[in-house]
Amino acid sequence: MPKVSSVVVPYASYLRVYEPLAAFPEPERTHWARYARRSERPSYQDELRASLADLAPTPPIPVPVHESRDAFVVEADGVVCVCPWRTRLRGWQALGDLAEQLPAPVLDAVIPPVVRRQATADYEAWLARNPDARPWIRTATWHVPLNWFVLVADEERFYDTGYADAADESEPPGAAAPVLRYRTPMVQARRRVARGLKALRDAMDEGPLIDGLVDVGRWLEEFHPRSLVELDYGGLVHTLSRETLDEDHSAADVAAGIEALRDGDGVGASEAYARLVERWRAVRERQFSN
Secondary structure, three states, X not given: OOOOOOOOOOOEEEEEEEEEHHHOOOOHHHHHHHHHOOOOOOOHHHHHHHHHHOOOOXXXXXXXXXXXXXXXXXXXXXXXXXEEOOHHHHHHHHHHHHHHHOOHHHHHHHOOHHHHHHHHHHHHHHHHHOOOOOOOEEEEEOOOOHHHHOOOOHHHEEEEOOOOOOOOOOOOOOOOOOEXXXXXXXXXXXXXXXXXXHHHHHHOOOOHHHHHHHHHHHHHOOOOOOOEEEEEOHHHHHOOOHHHHXXXXXXXXXXXXXXXXXXXXXXXXXXXXXXXXHHHHHHHHHHHOO
């Protein structure tokens, strides 16, 4: 059953892959088939709250002791597709990234070196037994990486304010959480990566957008070709106004910028990039707000 909590964790966005049940070996396939029939399942907020709660004890638990058996589930054209949480694997990977994100004194205060060393040793031993492991979910904090938007199109954008059933949207009684996401077939996502990389490489030698797109493209190749790819703003919807969310068409801006590069229109590409940078700079600055 989903955990009930009023605490909203606002800062994470997600890139997810949902694979059809046929992509999973037994007995995992049977587990996910049964899981998908549940009437209620936990949300991304439940997962994130649980991860943060594990950091509260002394010493903290940066990585779950056991792998999660939860997942996100969608049905498309009659096919059930599953995105396993794999919280333990993602915890190890996130722990490895922390050294690049936090100053050493802060990192040592949050997660002591002895705890990190043990987690690293556990991960290395686990990876030796599971060399082909990969996560179905990528997470970003306080922004959506621009290379993610290359995978999707503006017409695949879904925005729900969460207030649709309220008579007065200024004061929605019991309104559901807002949602802003994109979903696209895996074949489309891979095609857009290839086209985007060609346009970028024809226009420039290197850059972070190219590097990020190469990385995400390699990740997508690990999954079943009939999978779905989902870009979800996640908790970011709780930090942004409805007007900001309604006007956010970042995938369209990325597509316009790439098309401008393909046409040799440097001015148009620069204008699209400037819109994106300004929009997401404003979002990232919110992490420093009181």
